[in-house]
Each structure stands twice: as structure tokens, then as C-alpha cells.
Amino acid sequence: MSTSPDTNWQDASPGSLSVTSMHANAFWVIGATTRDDRRKIVELAEARSLESGGDGAQKARAALTNPKGRLAQEVSWLPGVAPKKASQAVASVEERGLAVAYDEGLPPLARANLTAAAFELAQDLTPHQMAALAIKLAELVEAIDPATTLLDINEDRAIAGFPEVLDEAAVETELGDRRTAYKSAIKGALDRMESSRLVESMVLMVRQATDEGRTPALPLIDHLVDAYALEVEPILSARAERIALEIQGAVDFAPQGKAKVGVAISSIEEMSRAWCAIAKPVQLNAKARGTTDQSSFGLGAKIRSLGITLNNEHNMIELAERTTALVRELFADLPELAEIAGIDAEKLLEIKQSAIDAKRQDDEWANSITFRSEVGLLFKDALSIGPEGIQWKGRTYPLSSITALRWGGVRKSVNGIPTGTDYKIGIATENGSTLIELKKEATYTKFLDCLWRAVCVRLIVEMTQALKGGKALSFGSIEVSDTHAHLVRSKLFGFGDTVKLDWGHVHIWSANGKVVMASRDDKKVSGAASYIDHWNAHILEHVVRGAFKKGVGKLSDYLT
Known part of the structure; x- marks a missing residue:
């Protein structure tokens, strides 16, 4: 999975420490090989005791001559490596450092044991080196084959005259202890790093080992x-x-x-x-x-x-x-x-x-309802409409305060000759009303266009809601509810009777400045509201015509 990292291994070489777990192995302590017999081991132990004193050599002798204790020393040594080469490899751990992890001439277990020893000595590793070497050791661990290890150990035992290991499970148990030792070796090297470099090493290690979290890490990295x-x-x-x-x-x-x-x-x-x-x-x-x-x-x-x-x-x-x-x-x-x-x-x-x-x-919307004009010939008044409201003759009428509108034009003539049109727009609030009078059709038309968007749309909604809520509304001689129109039957003398008609029996039109409603079945039943004199006559007409066009039986359904 990984290759030798691009780094100077001399720079990553061991520090002043000189003792590793490999140097504490019984074979190294007395200078024995895996092929020395019991007599040779005893001689070597005696000689080393005389040289150094203490009981280390005797403990090493006991471990190597006891078949059960010997297995732990064998697995933590260099199985499958010739005796002379094994001694040279351990002796050179401090010099070679972690480069040993990439020594293809050694079996996986031997390389893993030597790499762990090098980790015990390692100082000043960079995060990239630490990550690459930890992953390499994890790969070596996974490459270890218990059966091959058992075979290598038994070959040396046969030469040394020790009983063979018959149970592969015993080897697997010792390999489990080695995995713990490998983890401890890497952890020790990490603990010798500055905190920030330790964290960076772990991040790099896990990123590489898991392919950014896509695949599980090898067990050693996982642990x-x-x-x-x-x-x-x-x-x-x-x-x-x-x-x-x-x-x-x-x-x-x-x-x-x-x-x-x-x-x-x-x-x-x-x-x-x-x-x-x-x-x-x-x-x-x-x-x-x-x-x-x-x-x-x-x-x-x-x-x-x-x-x-x-x-x-x-x-x-x-x-x-x-x-x-x-x-x-x-x-x-x-x-x-x-x-x-x-x-x-x-x-x-x-x-x-x-x-x-x-x-x-x-x-x-604000742009569509914004208009301003000067009204008057000699003494001009400012007329404007916008989001802030309607301004007329120094007063401002907020749009939300307007409750009713009326508007229309009256043509004038002298002796049958047209002399112009007077345009009127009425604005009502809860506090009163005002009348805007204009002469110019262009000003009237543009102002009404803005007024419709700014106020009339809201009044239409409010009218349909009021009708839906059960209110009856009056406009001139017309009274309406959500489902009916109340019109008047005309009489030659006196006041006519009020006739209640559902909307299916009513038709509507405009005539002489008024909105007119009448019965479809009785021409004498009708009602009218002046556009210019009666509040919200235009709004009523819009709602009724809209409901008729939509084909609904209730005026409130016009907007649904």
C-alpha cells in the first residue's frame, strides 16, 4: 500500500538512547543464537554473568532453556533470519534507524520487530515520516503468517535440540503480545513529539490509512x-x-x-x-x-x-x-x-x-405605485403617491389608513360644445375624507393606475373577506351579501320593494357614470351606485365581474 517515504533517514535516525526491546531479548543479552543448544546457552550465560554481574544473564538462560518461555523470546526476535545476519541487524538498529522497515531482505515479523525497536529510539520524526512509518509497520504486521513463523521457529529448534512447538495457536498468542508492543512503540514515538506535531501525525496517518475515511484502517492503526x-x-x-x-x-x-x-x-x-x-x-x-x-x-x-x-x-x-x-x-x-x-x-x-x-x-411594487405631479395653474399643489402614502395639499394619507375610494370624470360643455372634463378622486379614512380635483387626463390616469395597485387591490381583498364573514355592504341603491344581491323593484309612485336575488339571476353593466345591477328575469328590479359619488363602487364592480367571470356562486370565492 505504501512505499518508502521521500525523506532523509539519517535525519530521522535514533538519538542517544541505546537500549530497545530487541536489546532486552534473551538471545541478545547472552549473545546466543536461535540454533544454540542447551549446553551452549548455559556456557554463554555463565560467561556473561562473569562479565557483567547481576542475574540478567541467568534469567535469559532460564527463558531460553524453558520451551514455553523460549517461544516468547523467539517470536520477539528475528525468526527466519540466519543467526549471524540477525545479530548484525539488531546491532545496526541504532545506526540504520527506521529505514529497516523497508528492508525487503527480511521476513515481515523480523522487519516488524526491528521497526518497533527503531521506533523506540526515534527522535525528531516529521509528521509525514511518522504517518508513513506507522502505516508501514501496520502493513508488516498484517503480512506476518503464523504458520510460516511456526515453521521458522521449529527449524531452528530442530537444530538446537529443543522440542518443536506443536500448536500454532501458541504462536498466535505471542503474536498478539507483539501487536501490543508495536502499538506501544509507535505511541512512545508520538509521545516524544510536540503536541501539534503529534496531532498532525495522527491526522495524516488516519487519512492515508483509511483513504480519507473510505476504508477501514489496518488493525494496528485502528487500535x-x-x-x-x-x-x-x-x-x-x-x-x-x-x-x-x-x-x-x-x-x-x-x-x-x-x-x-x-x-x-x-x-x-x-x-x-x-x-x-x-x-x-x-x-x-x-x-x-x-x-x-x-x-x-x-x-x-x-x-x-x-x-x-x-x-x-x-x-x-x-x-x-x-x-x-x-x-x-x-x-x-x-x-x-x-x-x-x-x-x-x-x-x-x-x-x-x-x-x-x-x-x-x-x-x-414601490416603483409601480410611485407618481408625483404638480396640480394647478398659478398656485400649484403637489400630488404624489408612493409606499409612504398619498400626499395632497400638505397632508399625508398612509396607504394602510385608506378605507374607501371613489373617482370619476364629469364632461363639461357650453352650448353643446365640449369644454373639458373635471376629474375627481375621493379618499376616505377612519378620520374623514378628502377630494382631489384634477384637470389633466394624463395626471388622473397615471395617479389612478398607481392608486389601483397601492390601495384598490387591498380593498378588494378586504371586501371579499368581509362578505365571507357574513357582512352585508351597501353601495347606492345596491346592497350585497356573499351569496345575494338586494335590489329594488321600481314603482311609479313611492319606494319599491327590496328583492333578494342570488348571483345567478343578476347581471351587471356600466351606464351614465354608474355601476348598474338588475334582475335577469324582471327589468323592474335593479340598483345602481355612482362611481364618482358612492364609496368603493369601482371595487364592488370589480369583485362582481370577477366572480361572474370565474363562475362562482359566492363573491368571496373570487380570490380563492
């Missing part, structure tokens, strides 16, 4: 990450509590405005990035296992919750986008949370786009 997770858990837990306090602070600041919340989020971003830098190896390895790191998920969920609160309760969509982007950036290796955050980002984008569209529509 190494578990050990790392246990050690950093107290640090991450304490920092997560501080981040949670900062998140709560951001929520508390929300009523005070975006500025303070933005500062809090900047702090959350900085603290969370530092947190996730430490947690990244654990996140990636969990992803490779098909699981989720719960500590990371919990923190990411809190940050996401902050964004939801800021958007839903305080309309701070830009700050919500920041927290969502932070979750997507830092917790991308938590598939479930990343998917949720992706959906959040899409929703926020939709909300933001909707706000932009609404703003554009508001601007377009």
Missing part, C-alpha cells in the same frame, strides 16, 4: 487511534464545555443585535476549529468503521442548533449561514450530520433567495 481517543477525551470534553458556553452566549446576545452575536460566532469558529483539529483522527476512523464519533456529533449538533435559533427566532440568516458553513466544514466526516447541514444550507439559500425575491418585488 492506535483508540488509544489516542482515550488520551484526548478529557481535553476535548473540557473544550466542548467552553464552546457550549460560547454558543449559549451567542443566543443570549441575539436580542442585542447582530454585532455581538457575530463576535461570539467568531470565537465559536476559532474554538471549534481547534477542537476538530484534535478530534479529526477519531472522526475519520469512526467514518471508516461505519460509525459516528458521538462527541463530535454532539458538538456539531449544538452549533447547528445555534444557526436554527438565529434564523428562526431572530431573522439573522447571514449568521445562520456562518454556523451552517462551519458545521459542514468541520464535521464533513460525520455523514449523517454533514447531510443534515447540507439540507440546512439549501434551506437557508432558499430563504435568502426568497428574501431577495421579496425585496425585488417590493421594489418593483
